[in-house]
Amino acid sequence: MSALLTVQSLQVQYGAVNAVRGIDLEVREGEIIALLGANGAGKSSTLNALVGLAPASAGKITFKGQDVTGSAPERFASLGMTLSPEGRRVFGTLSVQENLLMGAYSMRDKGEIKTAWERVFDLFPILRERREQFAGTLSGGQQQMLAVGRALMSNPRLLLLDEPSLGLAPKIVEQVFELISVLRKQGVTLMVVEQNVSMALEIADRGYVMASGRIAASGTAAELRNSDTLQAAYLGAD
Amino acid sequence: MDLFLQQTVNAFALGGTYALLALGLAMVFSTMGLINFAHGELMTIAGYILMACGLAGVPFAFSILLAIAAAVLAAIVMERIAFRPVRNASGATMLVTSFAVSMILQVLFQNFISARSQAVLVPEILSESVRFGGLVIGVNKIAAIVTTIVMLIFLDRFMKHHRIGIAMRAAAEDFSVARLMGIRANTVIAGAFALSGFLAGVAAVLWVSQRASVDPLMGFTPVLKAFIAAILGGLGSLRGAVAGGFLLGFIEIYLAAYLPSGMQEFRDPIALCLVVLVLIFRPNGLIPSPALKAEKV
16 A cells, blocks of 8 residues: 655744754555654654644645645644644543534534444443533543544544653553554554653554654664664664 | 612623623634724724614614624624734734724724714613612613623523534634644634624624714723723633623622712722722632633643
8 A cells, every 4th residue: 555644854943943854754554653752852743744733844745645735734634634632632621522523523424423423432431421521520541532532533544643641540551552553453544652662662563763853763663672773862862 | 779779780781781792802812812902893883883774764673683794794804804914923913903903993983984973863762761669770771681691692502502612612722723623713713703793793782772872982991891801700711701791890880879979980990999809819810711721731
């Protein structure tokens, strides 16, 4: 299968700060890609640039064969690429149900929404129980499930997860990783930014390691596990 | 006791009008971070439409609809022409832009209509009053209270059950994530402006039917008060705007009724001191906005 997402020489600049300095990435249909690197390496900026939340100052992003560089964020849900952002960012003053409904905002067909709804509730039965509750009153783990569920409501072909295990108890972290495998079985392609490198490389097919806004290493998960570059990237050496 | 009840009715009528205006300000602020000082000019536009309709002999019920429609249209045009270009600018830039819009409109009214106050033909019935036991209540006061209640119920339904209403709440809490869901920024912002224009139009009809006149600066005072009410309630919070509007209405009316006559000229300073007092104890307002809460967590 050919590439679902291709990124060529992508650069992201915030004022004088070069967060991403020209990277190339490729995600093929059905893969799980781990995007690794120390804090400030440019991982979140990369994901944000992919969905138009951060401005791409140079480079080209191609999704499903379409040039989507510089598209507005609101276009991506209907194109089939969704980001579940860092820090969960559920709508705390909306109920669980309303959060999910917003996730399906790009869909018009009532039947399609209902199917998406059932799928999310099957994945996360706890959300069905709490659907009337304000999202802000859920626990951290439940909020993470809601954030992923909300992103799944638009039936994405490619789901971008930014730090899905951040700040969660170890047991919940395991659930999150199990979920990623389940999603792959359902045919979702995933790109995951993770702090938990060993777990990420266990489930990923391939990975990219970023350092100072560049790709420092890339390869299959097995290759990366045994690579020195990975450790160097985390220690901050170039 | 009768005097107290009488004044309470007045407070509900005035507070309700403030609440509608403050809600309009809060809707726009919560979605795009703009404090729209030109909100008052939306009222004035609606006021002039009422005047023109009166002169042209249009039935009052129909001219109300026209006035509100004009305020909605003006709000949408205002957003498109003046505020969309500065959407991602700083709060200060947007604030100054809204001042400019306000001034330009005021000058246009002065030069093309009249600098002086114009009479508006208001049906006789609005200046009559009804007796309830010992209370004498003006029909216009009853109309204001009923309208406020209907509007608040309508808005509550819209924000709770309509797709766009829910999207507006989502966007008010986290605009970028709302966009990620496919909620278009333009829809939400234009929607917020349209609703704020609707509220300003309704408030203008209530305001004008108490005074039966309109002048180029008509919108200034009520919107200034509404702005205070919005801050009192918690800037950007819709429920807060309503609470702040009513509280300010109550403070003003009770001060006017119960302050000794020698102190009456200090009414506004005293009212503002009370507002400051509330803000000292609740710096984010009575009901802080969800966006503020989200930042703190």
